[in-house]
Amino acid sequence: MLDLKFVRENPDVIRENIRNRHVSGDVDAVISLYDQRSAAIQAVESLRNERNRNAQAMKGSLPQEERTRLIEEGKSLKEQIAAAEATLTSVEQELQRRAEELPNLTHPDTPSGAQESDNRELEQVGSVPVFSFTPRDHVAIAEELDLVDFENAGRVSGTKFYYLRNEAVYLELALIRFAMDILQNHGFTPMITPDIARTEVLQGIGFNPRGPESNIYNIEDEGTSLVGTAEITLGGYYQNQTIPAEELPIRMGGLSHCFRREAGSAGQFSRGLYRVHQFTKVEMFVVCLPEQSEQIHRELLEIEKEIFSSLEIPFRVLDICSGDLGGPAFRKYDLEAWMPGRGTAGEWGEITSTSNCTDFQSRRLNIRYSGTGADGKKERGYAHLLNGTAVAVSRAIIAILENFQQADGSVLIPPALQGYTGFERIPAKRDAGKAKTG
RNA sequence: GGAGAGGUGACCGAGUGGCCGAAGGUGAACGCUUGGAAAGCGUUUGUACCCUAACCGGGUACCGGGGGUUCGAAUCCCCCCCUCUCCGCCA
Structure with missing residues (x-):
């Protein structure tokens, strides 16, 4: 598999390589999925950050009211995290699948040709x-x-x-x-x-x-x-x-x-x-x-x-x-x-x-x-x-x-x-x- | 294949729900000390990913693997894998 960061930054190199090797592979799909993945990771991580803060806030003894409120908030976060994680997983699977279709880069001295x-x-x-x-x-x-x-x-x-x-x-x-x-x-x-x-x-x-x-x-x-x-x-x-x-x-x-x-x-x-x-x-x-x-x-x-x-x-x-x-x-x-x-x-x-x-x-x-x-x-x-x-x-x-x-x-x-x-x-x-x- | 015990950082080893990314020790690195070395003292000592110009900083994850319970899991539950001991089988 290629380095996706490299693919993200050098789409033209990859496109040219795919053409030169006469294979199919969708660079744009990979890049789009890569960006979706980054966004999904950020979403998941910021929710988890909130969850951790919420859990921290509940360590000591608290007024019952306050505790109940925090628990409710935690429950809500738990659901949001589960949903965000599901999104991330499906994006990641699709990214993996598409990324594996991309062939390795090619040595500059390799003769060009299909047959x-x-x-x-x-x-x-x-x-x-x-x-x-x-x-x-x-x-x-x-x-x-x-x-x-x-x-x-x-x-x-x-x-x-x-x-x-x-x-x-x-x-x-x-x-x-x-x-x-x-x-x-x-x-x-x-x-x-x-x-x-x-x-x-x-x-x-x-x-x-x-x-x-x-x-x-x-x-x-x-x-x-x-x-x-x-x-x-x-x-x-x-x-x-x-x-x-x-x-x-x-x-x-x-x-x-x-x-x-x-x-x-x-x-x-x-x-x-x-x-x-x-x-x-x-x-x-x-x-x-x-x-x-x-x-x-x-x-x-x-x-x-x-x-x-x-x-x-x-x-x-x-x-x-x-x-x-x-x-x-x-x-x-x-x-x-x-x-x-x-x-x-x-x-x-x-x-x-x-x-x-x-x-x-x-x-x-x-x-x-x-x-x-x-x-x-x-x-x-x-x-x-x-x-x-x-x-x-x-x-x-x-x-x-x-x-x-x-x-x-x-x-x-x-x-x-x-x-x-x-x-x-x-x-x-x-x-x-x-x-x-x- | 059956029965029992166990899997925590480079290594040893604590930890049975929040104060744990994780005590303590060993090893390693740097500094101090020394004529030099040892000892001693001090500091440091994981990886991956995300944000970022940055191997500065911030965040997330990782205590065999995967699920689950919970507001919160190294810690509780389930499944799997591996290691060790005993038995069985076999080349």
């Missing part, structure tokens, strides 16, 4: 592999090598679920450990997080669990949801806390499952492991001071590049355009890996994303810092929050299977990962008994 094609490509790293044969997509590879089973998962859990089998299991475990080790080298605290979070935390991070377009699985009767990313639980970790400035930045590397409903998304670009209801992800999350966030955002991007460079997966870096940022992000970079089996002759596919959400999430989550400024005075404010994908395992597996497939049908393991998998290659088709169904 994916407006994203700015910053660089390409590694070279797209050239095959002496027609490369297959990861679904074909995985089925032939008995690595992924969608069919039985469909019966057991539903479509877009999957079992990993054989080497794919160790591949997932290896990727997790590989990513976690890199994060630890960069000063991140390794964490394994809950896969369920309370609604208020989801909302604080910027997810709307109950909306019609929600991508979130809700737990019945609990006020909780399955998390779509560890960003939720890592952000919630410091909810309602004030952190001493000298402890910042705090870097966390969280492992979790991610659950997404993905209602209505189908088609060839969602094939196989690309868009699934459950996957495993190692997520980076940073809490820092406002003046640190831009630098740390670059740092998160560098770590993502380090991870995929080390895996020798070709990728490109995108500076995401204003219309594609999503509500909380001030600036966002995506890494897209080359996926030779995607589309007709290979396509780029998103594998990581890192966002600087500035104070947009921390205001709602109430995560603050306190310190001493240069002038010796106390300083406090909302911390800046950043997140980034270290490894989204299912998509990393796609990239590895498709880029490292060999003419003989085997798949090489990226050298950097071999120490973690314990094998150098997933051998070509064996006669290992696969439980066929159907």
Whole structure:
């Protein structure tokens, strides 16, 4: 959520930002409600002031007449206060609702635009592999090598679920450990997080669990949801806390499952492991001071590049355009890996994303810092929050299977990962008994 | 899940209807004292929001959370949450 005082004082900036991001949001309504709220607060507080005076006046012993008069006055005040409070509550709820529709401010260097094609490509790293044969997509590879089973998962859990089998299991475990080790080298605290979070935390991070377009699985009767990313639980970790400035930045590397409903998304670009209801992800999350966030955002991007460079997966870096940022992000970079089996002759596919959400999430989550400024005075404010994908395992597996497939049908393991998998290659088709169904 | 005890400021701990934003202590900051330090003495020491040019001043709220009773609630009532102890269950 934005700072409403800032919105009140800079309506044109907000209007321009809404236009630039191609979202809807009514600044004038927010401002009007904000003013109504101030007036309502003043009304309530002055009535309460009178009530307190009235109560004070009744402390000692008084003539019965006087006492009766004061009690009558108090009763009247009580009713007026209740009415004023009801007004305030309804104004506040409406203000909150409208204010949450406003997206975060946008970094001045963010490319302007509404579509994916407006994203700015910053660089390409590694070279797209050239095959002496027609490369297959990861679904074909995985089925032939008995690595992924969608069919039985469909019966057991539903479509877009999957079992990993054989080497794919160790591949997932290896990727997790590989990513976690890199994060630890960069000063991140390794964490394994809950896969369920309370609604208020989801909302604080910027997810709307109950909306019609929600991508979130809700737990019945609990006020909780399955998390779509560890960003939720890592952000919630410091909810309602004030952190001493000298402890910042705090870097966390969280492992979790991610659950997404993905209602209505189908088609060839969602094939196989690309868009699934459950996957495993190692997520980076940073809490820092406002003046640190831009630098740390670059740092998160560098770590993502380090991870995929080390895996020798070709990728490109995108500076995401204003219309594609999503509500909380001030600036966002995506890494897209080359996926030779995607589309007709290979396509780029998103594998990581890192966002600087500035104070947009921390205001709602109430995560603050306190310190001493240069002038010796106390300083406090909302911390800046950043997140980034270290490894989204299912998509990393796609990239590895498709880029490292060999003419003989085997798949090489990226050298950097071999120490973690314990094998150098997933051998070509064996006669290992696969439980066929159907 | 069942039974009992308890949740007060940075911390400990008083407070059972108005004199409580909250005693006392600890810790911290500043000053005095000292050759220096300790001790001692004095002063200070929460957050959010509203009004305001103002982190000057004024006001409101906050004693786990939410409701209620009352002219008035940290104090009384109800619901919920959490912690501790015992029992049960379980990986």
